[in-house]
Amino acid sequence: MLRRMIIDAHGHYTTVPPGLRVFRALQISNMGRPVKGKVAISDDEIRASLEKGQLKLLDERGIDVMLFSPMASAMGHHFGNALISRHWTEVNNDLIHRVCALYPDRFVGVCSLPQSPGVGPRESIEELDRCIEELGFVGCNLNPDPSGGHWTGPPLGDEAWYPLYERLEKLEAAAMMHASATCNPAFHTTGSHYLNVDSTAFMQLMESRIFQDFPKLRIIISHGGGNVPYQAARYRALCLMNKWEPFEAFVKRLYFDTTVYNREAMELLVKVVGADNVLFASEMLGGVTTIDPATNRFFDDNKPCLDAIASLTDEDRRKIFEQNALRAYPRLGPILARHRREKTVGA
Amino acid sequence: MLRRMIIDAHGHYTTVPPGLRVFRALQISNMGRPVKGKVAISDDEIRASLEKGQLKLLDERGIDVMLFSPMASAMGHHFGNALISRHWTEVNNDLIHRVCALYPDRFVGVCSLPQSPGVGPRESIEELDRCIEELGFVGCNLNPDPSGGHWTGPPLGDEAWYPLYERLEKLEAAAMMHASATCNPAFHTTGSHYLNVDSTAFMQLMESRIFQDFPKLRIIISHGGGNVPYQAARYRALCLMNKWEPFEAFVKRLYFDTTVYNREAMELLVKVVGADNVLFASEMLGGVTTIDPATNRFFDDNKPCLDAIASLTDEDRRKIFEQNALRAYPRLGPILARHRREKTVGA
Numbered sequence: 001m002l003r004r005m006i007i008d009a010h011g012h013y014t015t016v017p018p019g020l021r022v023f024r025a026l027q028i029s030n031m032g033r034p035v036k037g038k039v040a041i042s043d044d045e046i047r048a049s050l051e052k053g054q055l056k057l058l059d060e061r062g063i064d065v066m067l068f069s070p071m072a073s074a075m076g077h078h079f080g081n082a083l084i085s086r087h088w089t090e091v092n093n094d095l096i097h098r099v100c101a102l103y104p105d106r107f108v109g110v111c112s113l114p115q116s117p118g119v120g121p122r123e124s125i126e127e128l129d130r131c132i133e134e135l136g137f138v139g140c141n142l143n144p145d146p147s148g149g150h151w152t153g154p155p156l157g158d159e160a161w162y163p164l165y166e167r168l169e170k171l172e173a174a175a176m177m178h179a180s181a182t183c184n185p186a187f188h189t190t191g192s193h194y195l196n197v198d199s200t201a202f203m204q205l206m207e208s209r210i211f212q213d214f215p216k217l218r219i220i221i222s223h224g225g226g227n228v229p230y231q232a233a234r235y236r237a238l239c240l241m242n243k244w245e246p247f248e249a250f251v252k253r254l255y256f257d258t259t260v261y262n263r264e265a266m267e268l269l270v271k272v273v274g275a276d277n278v279l280f281a282s283e284m285l286g287g288v289t290t291i292d293p294a295t296n297r298f299f300d301d302n303k304p305c306l307d308a309i310a311s312l313t314d315e316d317r318r319k320i321f322e323q324n325a326l327r328a329y330p331r332l333g334p335i336l337a338r339h340r341r342e343k344t345v346g347a
Numbered sequence: 348m349l350r351r352m353i354i355d356a357h358g359h360y361t362t363v364p365p366g367l368r369v370f371r372a373l374q375i376s377n378m379g380r381p382v383k384g385k386v387a388i389s390d391d392e393i394r395a396s397l398e399k400g401q402l403k404l405l406d407e408r409g410i411d412v413m414l415f416s417p418m419a420s421a422m423g424h425h426f427g428n429a430l431i432s433r434h435w436t437e438v439n440n441d442l443i444h445r446v447c448a449l450y451p452d453r454f455v456g457v458c459s460l461p462q463s464p465g466v467g468p469r470e471s472i473e474e475l476d477r478c479i480e481e482l483g484f485v486g487c488n489l490n491p492d493p494s495g496g497h498w499t500g501p502p503l504g505d506e507a508w509y510p511l512y513e514r515l516e517k518l519e520a521a522a523m524m525h526a527s528a529t530c531n532p533a534f535h536t537t538g539s540h541y542l543n544v545d546s547t548a549f550m551q552l553m554e555s556r557i558f559q560d561f562p563k564l565r566i567i568i569s570h571g572g573g574n575v576p577y578q579a580a581r582y583r584a585l586c587l588m589n590k591w592e593p594f595e596a597f598v599k600r601l602y603f604d605t606t607v608y609n610r611e612a613m614e615l616l617v618k619v620v621g622a623d624n625v626l627f628a629s630e631m632l633g634g635v636t637t638i639d640p641a642t643n644r645f646f647d648d649n650k651p652c653l654d655a656i657a658s659l660t661d662e663d664r665r666k667i668f669e670q671n672a673l674r675a676y677p678r679l680g681p682i683l684a685r686h687r688r689e690k691t692v693g694a
Contacts, residue, residue: 149498151533186498191585192550195574196543203539223581227542227574230615233608234570237635237646238538261580264615268577271611288584299584 004318005336006303007325008058010176010222010257010281011066011107013096015053017045023091024074027084034080036087039095046098057284058106061303065336067329068096069110069141072286073189075180078148082116082123089114089127097135105339108332109137110176115146117153122163132171138329139174139218144201149184149193156201157208165214172330174218176257177201190287198226202254206235206244211253218328219253220279224260229272255328257281258320261288263305270309275316279324280306351665352683353650354672355405357523357569357604357628358413358454360443362400364392370438371421374431381427383434386442393445402453404631408650412683414676415443416457416488419633420536422527425495429463429470436461436474444482452686455679456484457523462493464500469510479518485676486521486565491548496531496540503548504555512561519677521565523604524548537634545573549601553582553591558600565675566600567626571607576619602675604628605667608635610652617656622663626671627653 019041026037050056058066070092077085093111100109111131113124131137142164145151154160168175179189179197187193198221210217221228228235228251236247244250251273258266259281270278280303288299297304306312306320326333366388373384405413417439424432440458447456458478460471478484489511492498501507515522526536526544534540545568557564568575575582575598583594591597598620605613606628617625627650635646644651653659653667673680 145533151496151498151531153533155533184498186492186500186502186551187547188550188554188585191554191582192543192547195546195578195581196539199542199546199574200534200539203535204533207535207538224577227546227577230571230574230577230612231542231607233612233639233646234542234635235538236639237608237637238535240640241635241637260578261584264618265577265580268611268615288581288588290584290588292580292583293587299580 005064005322006062007280007322007332008063008066008282009220009279009325009328010259010283011054011068012071012283012286013068013099014071014285015049016071016095017041017049019045020091020095024088027080027088031080031084034083034087036090039091041095043098043102046102050099050103053285055103055106061301063282063303065105066107067110067138067325068099068107070096070112072141072178073181075112075141075143076148077115077143077146077180078117078183082114082119085116086114086127093127093131093135096137100136105343108335109135111137111140113140113142115143117147121161124164125167128164128167128171128173132173132331136335137173138331138335139176140168141178142175143180144177144197144204145179148180149182149187155204155208157204157210162213165210165217168218169214169216174220174329176220176222178222194223194287195226198223199228202226202228205254206239206250207242218255220255220257220328222257222259223283224258224265224269225256225273228256229265229268232272252277255279255324257283258302258306259283259286259300261292261299261302261305263308266305267309267311270312270316270320275312275319276324278320279328280321352411352669353409354627354669354679355410355413355629356567356626356672356675357606357630358401358415359418359630359633360415360446361418361632362396363418363442364388364396366392367438367442371435374427374435378427378431381430381434383437386438388442390445390449393449397446397450400632402450405453408648410629410650412452413454414457414485414672415446415454417443417459419488419525420528422459422488422490423495424462424490424493424527425464425530429461429466432463433461433474440474440478440482440484443484447483452690455682456482458482458484458487460487460489462490464494468508471511472514475511475514475518475520479520479678483682484520485678485682486523487515488525489522490527491524491544491551492526495527496529496534502555503551504557509560512557512564515565516561516563521567521676523567523569525569541570541634542573545570546575549573549575552601553586553597554589565602567602567604567675569604569606570630571605571612571616572603572620575603576612576615579619599624602626602671604630605649605653606630606633606647608639608646608649608652610655613652614656614658617659617663617667622659622666623671625667626675627668
């Protein structure tokens with residue numbers, strides 16, 4: 001029997017070489033006449049950016065595989081128009097693809113989408129198809145508020161989103177709800193906007209009929225679900241008052257990651273949504289890249305938080321570290337199996 | 348020694364007689380030329396609205412006094428202009444004053460403010476003064492987003508808010524952060540907007556220098572702080588990364604109410620912010636007016652949740668049920684003492 005794998009379901013390429021920022025800067029210079037320039041980044045630069053960063057930390061923390069996506073705050077869907085968003089998204093996804101090709105047994109790709117305020121989610125399908133079918137990615141990050149904190153778009157239950165859901169379901173690709181930076185001074189990107197988006201996405205889904213219409217749609221709410229486990233009683237009451245599907249049944253339709261960096265919070269999460277619906281994830285390198293003086297570990301070194309939850313059985317741990325991710329991302333299992341075979345043949 | 352009082356720090360007059368809605372409806376009819384009509388509500392109607400509602404529940408649940416404010420969702424600061432908001436706020440506050448005059452030992456007034464998008468918080472001072480100094484109220488509800496979910500105004504740390512903070516500090520009146528209904532289809536009023544506003548207000552305050560500039564300002568974050576206790580590790584990390592005052596010290600500058608309707612959530616709240624900074628509150632009749640099948644009690648019948656937290660000492664309970672409210676609302680103690688004297692004399 002193979003040993004249990006530890007899959008980290010939420011990591012971003014936040015350590016990108018400067019070539020990508022050069023590309024982005026030139027998008028401002030060319031705002032009025034967008035051109036898709038070239039990204040000048042060598043394989044050595046990619047290796048250096050990861051071997052001192054995410055890869056080193058994966059090794060140190062005993063994590064086998066990370067689902068890897070472009071920098072979330074830098075997706076910046078609110079910047080420029082749909083064509084600018086498309087160019088930027090493509091080069092970011094291509095870069096993730098290069099990472100996955102360099103380290104096929106450590107990183108598996110999750111794409112960002114070329115969303116843009118006022119542009120229908122249908123317009124993201126082409127890039128989703130390319131990433132899933134051509135580049136071998138297993139899912140996408142979906143930004144419920146491409147306006148970056150102005151909340152000008154339709155809620156997730158609106159049928160404007162349906163073509164994208166239909167495609168995700170058909171591709172067996174999962175969508176992690178994840179905001180980008182806010183351009184609204186009312187919010188702090190990682191301190192309030194991300195979490196508002198998580199909680200708001202949850203509420204939009206809960207009052208929608210998405211899962212009646214797309215029963216196999218796979219959605220992950222990031223950052224531990226925002227406020228969901230803590231405010232569960234309020235959500236339970238709303239379901240009862242509105243005669244919606246009971247909260248306890250509804251949360252089983254979703255996955256929640258463990259990026260809350262604290263044992264008590266993780267324990268509440270698992271208690272509220274159940275061990276079948278939690279994906280281990282660190283979000284590294286993400287919003288909390290500093291050492292917690294209470295533990296002397298980096299905040300995002302959060303596997304020990306899960307390890308410390310006494311109430312979890314071995315089976316629960318196996319689900320949270322591995323099996324739930326394989327269920328949430330059906331394309332992941334075959335990819336990992338292929339790499340395992342190739343590694344065995346190569347060894 | 349007097350027996351311990353139980354103070355409910357968060358109640359709204361959601362059971363208003365229809366006369367108030369008639370007034371509101373006519374505000375739409377007269378949008379182009381706002382007139383302050385009269386509110387036709389008799390004392391008997393007020394009595395009937397409370398004796399079958401909040402007052403009955405206070406009695407059943409053993410709560411002595413409720414801090415009582417106008418309906419929050421109906422504040423509707425986003426509707427109409429500043430003059431419309433002023434008329435509406437005045438009649439609502441006057442109605443609360445009538446309630447407090449009818450039941451002086453059961454209800455103490457908390458006002459709403461005539462906020463309006465794009466209008467400076469300074470413009471709310473006159474009504475605040477009237478309510479605190481003339482009507483005998485002890486604080487106000489402050490809406491961090493008078494645009495109702497479009498978040499068009501300055502964050503709470505912006506100096507535009509300072510005249511109001513200065514006045515609150517001088518009056519020794521507390522401000523409970525509390526949203527009104529959202530007019531943005533992205534949000535659900537009680538399911539996401541309220542909680543986003545709570546969490547966002549917390550984050551705006553945490554990255555501001557408000558408490559350096561107004562060290563005696565008394566602020567309550569409602570609904571258990573939105574996501575604060577659950578996401579504490581993220582906030583702790585942000586304080587460290589930004590060299591802000593440590594999270595543990597910052598939360599001591601605020602109060603949080605207990606309107607989370609669940610023992611585990613309340614326990615996490617008390618653990619994270621401490622028993623000195625939690626105010627017992629039920630928010631009734633508010634967003635969760637239904638029976639929880641898990642307990643056979645109404646969700647907002649939440650005193651048993653606190654009672655069930657084994658780790659609380661008698662002193663902790665006395666703080667949460669009574670003493671913290673007296674600290675947060677310094678004008679409350681003298682009002683309660685006066686009513687106690689009058690009752691003794693009258694008896």
